[in-house]
Amino acid sequence: MSSGKLRAAAATAIAFAALSLAGHGVARAEMVYRMATMGEPKSLDPHMVSGTWENYIVGDAFLGLMTDAADAKPIPGAAESWTISDDGLTYTFKLRDHKWSDGRPVTAEDFVYSFRRIIDPATAAEYAYILNPIKNAAKLNSGEMKGMENLGVRAIDDRTLEITLEGPTGYFLELLTHYTAFPVPRHVIEAKGQDWVKPGNFVSNGAFYVTEWTPHARVVSARNPNFYDAANVKIDKVIYYPDEDRNAVTKRFRAGEIDYADDFASEQIDFLKRELPKETRIHPYLGTYYYPINVKKPPFDNPDVRRALSLAVDREAITDKVLKTGELPAYGVVPPGTGEYGQPYAPDWSKLPLKERQAKAKELLKQAGFGPDKPLKLELAYNTSENHKRIAVAVQAMWKQIGVQAELVNREAKVHYDMLKQHQLDVARAAWVADYNDPQNFLSLLETRTGPMNYGQFSDPEFDRLMLEQGRIRDQGKRMELMHQAEKIAIDADAWIPIYYYVSKALVSQRLKGYVDNTKHIHRSRWMWLEG
Secondary structure, three states, X not given: OOHHHHHHHHHHHHHHHXXXXXXXXXXXXXXXXXXXXXXXXXXXXXXXXXXXHHHHHHHHHOXXXXXXXXXOOEEEOOEEEEEEOOOOOEEEEEEOOOEOXXXXXXXXXXXXXXXXXXXXXXXXXXXHHHHOOEOOHHHHHHOOOOOHHHOOEEEEEOOEEEEEEOOOOOOHHHHOOOHHHOOOOHHHHHHHHHHHHOOOOOOOOOOEEEEEEEOOOEEEEEEOOOOOOHHHOOOOEEEEEOOOOHHHHHHHXXXXXXXXXXXXXXXXXXXXXXXXXXXXXXXXXXXXXXXXXXXXXXXXXXXXXXXXXXXXXXXHHHHHHHHOOOOEEOOOOOOOOOOOOOOOOOOHHHHOOHHHHHHHHHHHHHHOOOEOOEOEEEEEEEEOOHHHHHHHHHHHHXXXXXXXXXXXXXXXXXXXXXXXXXXXXXEEOEEEEOOOOOOHHHHHHHOHHHHHHXXXXXXXXXXXXXXXXXXXXXXXXXXXXXXXXXXXXXXXXXXXXXXXXXXXXXXXXXXXXXXXXXXXXXOOXXXXXXXX
16 A cells, blocks of 8 residues: 555544534544542552542542532532431431443442442451441441441342431531442452452442552553433543652653643642643642651650750741742631631631741650750651652751751651551651541541551540530530540640642643632542643
């Protein structure tokens, strides 16, 4: 064949490959959305993940009873309607007629199986505690009770699911948007075991399903033709890049290789505002950046040592001089704007000048047996990120001012958080972003029963009692009062060193439409599309 004919044939082939018939015979090129999630997924099983970076993938693939709208507000998902009993304890959901990506119908029994699976201690799901509002969930997950049939979830028929709670839980519907409450395909898991999440086996009930996973390179998902609302999903393929190097991601974004980046290095803010003012998005965010301290490990079991470390951290210098992107200094657990909680908590010492705080910190360390001849030495661990490193370097210098020697240790996100969940830390970087807009979501991290996600192993009987009590009452004012009391206990015990309250920082291509800034910083691919 001549070169001219080859070029003509190739052009024809490309044209046919690029076009698909839609609706009324309108031709459309394949729409590919490329995002940088900033972290390698530990798994694609929604019951085995715990990170915001993983939420992008599993949140696109699965549909809970409730789901996130474009603005992250809870809307009907797999459930098309529901009723709530007068006492607020029983929720009855009517499932919409929809299918798994392999064409098999989704039933109420699928949800029963899924809730039992994540609560079952044999599953070892680190995030199972978030479902503790469900009747007997905490007892079953801890092993205190046997028999998963005792979990307060049952199928009345194929399309009717009933969930019974321990106590009235005003945020329960929003909680159901979270991936711990996503259904998983029992028929595939029983056939494939742990390999069910591998491309080729992967089955989901959301707008997309995973077709490729190349570790440390990319995850690819395709539009699910069996999704109940597939006709309104415009994106055909999503490519998720896990690169944790914010500067490298920014370069790729500027080169047009990425449409959305979940974060950027704060040191670039002046450059980005100047060069990419429309693409640089900063928005209030329900999240707290903090340093958990291992309260079970000497010398950090001494409250004086923990208080000294917290006193010496200059939060204002970190937000105003290191980050410079609008973050707020944090002295408490719960960020501003959370539910009906009101103003964040701050201990009295937070108002003291830094020099007075440093003097007090040195005095406390001396009482604990540390000084110039015997400095306190510790490891400060953080996961890979330019911002985390810059903050750790700043804190290292602040601690040096009071005679503390901190060794900085950097690990990739997956390894870092695995170690935190195993309580292998002195002091470490961590963060929490709201799963649902209620202060309980933040304070629950410090409950004894939270287990692996309570990284520093803080445990206080009165704190635990207050948190259990707030979950049993419907009066929102009383609930908030009890949680304020609980937060004061934890902060006064220096269970954490809060650093700052978040803003979300993202790079959003002008081609990307349907993107809505929101305080949960959740952006499902289902609602977006690309133009130009």
